[in-house]
Amino acid sequence: MSIVEIEGLTFSFSRKEIPIINNFSFSMEKGEVVGILGQSGSGKSTLLRLISGLEMPMKGTIKIAGTTVVSEGVFIHPEERGVGMVFQDYALFPHMTVKDNILFGLSRLPRKQRKSRVDEMLELVQMESFEKRYPHELSGGQQQRIALARALAPKPNILLMDEPFSNLDADLKESIREELGLILKKADMTCIMVTHDRKDVEAICDYSIVVGQSNVPNDLNGDKIHTMK
């Protein structure tokens, strides 16, 4: 069964503007890691925001794990979609420790299980000794790993990552890329990753969608899926 099914998705920031995403259709299977490549302003991040429910499309349907989360007359709020997201600048809550950041998304879990889930996540990203630190006390790479742990903790159906390496330096990027690939595989996570760097896709993704390369530069189209591996 497809974990994400998108049908005829169209989005524009205002009615007067040309749609940034036009009649886009796409589906992916459980456990796949898909990269979305494209230049700035091509609609990559907007696609993630539409899947997560932070934006509402003009037209089209999105199904996640068999449930329609948006269509004509249907809108499921972001918090009810079971989608995890790692933001470009991580958005770790500055007033909470690492532990509290990860605990944040576990409110639906029985209290007793929360602590063990936090430990599990910290172990997964190899940050066990950092649970009492605040985000500003972490390096860029460490912040990224905590953001990943936080997003994975509630066991989402799908993980969305918006330019996860854009804030890291080149050396760190190499090692984190490898680590991220391993963590995703270990967690058996379905993931869509937006990036503008082809190397990211080659290292982590099963295949990619290239956007913004057709005659209509800002159109996303399901036909432009290129298998990378």
Add this chain to the structure above:
Amino acid sequence: MKAELLKRKVKKEFNGWWTISLFGAVVILLPILFIFSSIFQEPNENWFHIRQYLLGNYVANTIILVVLTGVFTSFLGVTLAWLIAAYDFPLKRFFRWGLMLPLAIPTFIAVYTYRTMLGYTGVVQTTLRNHFDYQLKAEWLTISGISGAVFIFTLFLFPYVYMITRAFLESQSTSYIENARLLGRKPLAVFYKVVLPLSRPAIVGGTVLVIYEVLGDYGVTSYLGIHTISTAIFQTWFRMYDVNSAMRLAAWLMVIIAGVFFLEKLLRQRRRYHLSNKSRPLVPVKLRGMAGIAAFLYCGIVFLLGFLIPFVQLIAWAKLTFHKVWDASFFTLFYQTVYVALISTLLILILSVVVANVCRSHSSFSFMISKCVTLGYSIPGPIIAIGVLAVFISLDKWLAPIYSSVGLGEAPLILSLSLVMLIVGYFIRFMATGFNAIEVGFEKVGTKYTEASRMLGLGVTKTFLKVDLPLIKGSLISGFIVTFVEICKELPLALLLRPFNFETLATKTYQYANDEQIHEASISSLLIIAISILSVIIFQMIGKRGKQ
């Protein structure tokens, strides 16, 4: 199909937050709509007289006052905010909070203090005559006319601009400023090219508050004999006993204000003022030698004129009349003032937070709501008073059957004789004060943390309590202080809407000053100032703890 899309949109946007915002907007709009309805009534003879012979002069004076005060307060507020935020110089830490203190002195107290102090029998001229045998020309020091009013408004209202701009500058990322410096720009160019445009929302927010203070003023302008639209409204109401024409004047003033307000907001909405993602506090640059002394003198002179000199003068007068005025009834006055201000401030902040949170969606509906709830600040107090009174009398009429069924008699005036009316008046008038501070806080935080929280499974309300609220705490505290102090100082609404036998410190001060008992007015004036100073100290303490 359209119905389906609408249903989906409602599902996405509509929640309890919207309902509360809508309710708040209706409460604020009702009295205002009542005033607007006067436009459609048949005008009387007085109105033709006012329009033909007086209106031009009123409008001209109002515009001159607003423009001059706006320019001077912006200049003073922004330059002081930049000095304090970006530089280190002698006593800078003291001035950082000391420059907020002029706001503690209401303008109607400041004007009688300065005028009496600088007058022929005041301390300045008396000292020059008696100790230096020097006779000063009367016009040199007299506080009178438009220049006198602008002097008072500027000195005592600039902290609005200073506080909001300083908070904005201190907490924003330094990367823009550092970048500008690295690109070879000198400090002055950095200020004009980077700091000013970036701080525009804060500067505009503060200046708009100052302008509405000036537009709603009665104390200073009436004391100095300047005819503005607000004094005209008072005169039409109290001297001509023509409420209809007074409301008509107010309605047209509101049309002008609303037009300017919408235009400014529209222009501001087109440009976004994003801050850089990683916010580091601004590291102050040490000013050495003459530059340090100049900065110290600039802040020192403003502090002396805007706070210390009038404050000391009031203390001197208070010593003369203390035994006569200070008794048990003064404690009641103090308690009543704090009580009514506290309830009103809390109500204002709760609605401000709700509406500002709704407005983060940047939809046209939220834009309309934000404009509705902040309209009250632009409306002179007496006009809000008459609007509120009319609504409450209608409410009492409407509730009369319920009153009689619970044994309160036939058609009594319950609500319109209660303190609720004054609280609603304050609520309408000062909603903008709280809202603006919180809106700036939300703008600063952005939406990324809220979105992250939603993605982690928390709804709008839980996200607000766990994420937004701790992050906007600073803005909430400044909003609380500014609103609380404003209400403690407020005069016209308290005079007109207070229940029988209910006095506040401001009404008592006005009563004394109006009776030419300037010295007697000093004690209640000092108490108002004390409340304000206490708020500033608490603000400082909480701020420090927050930083730690």
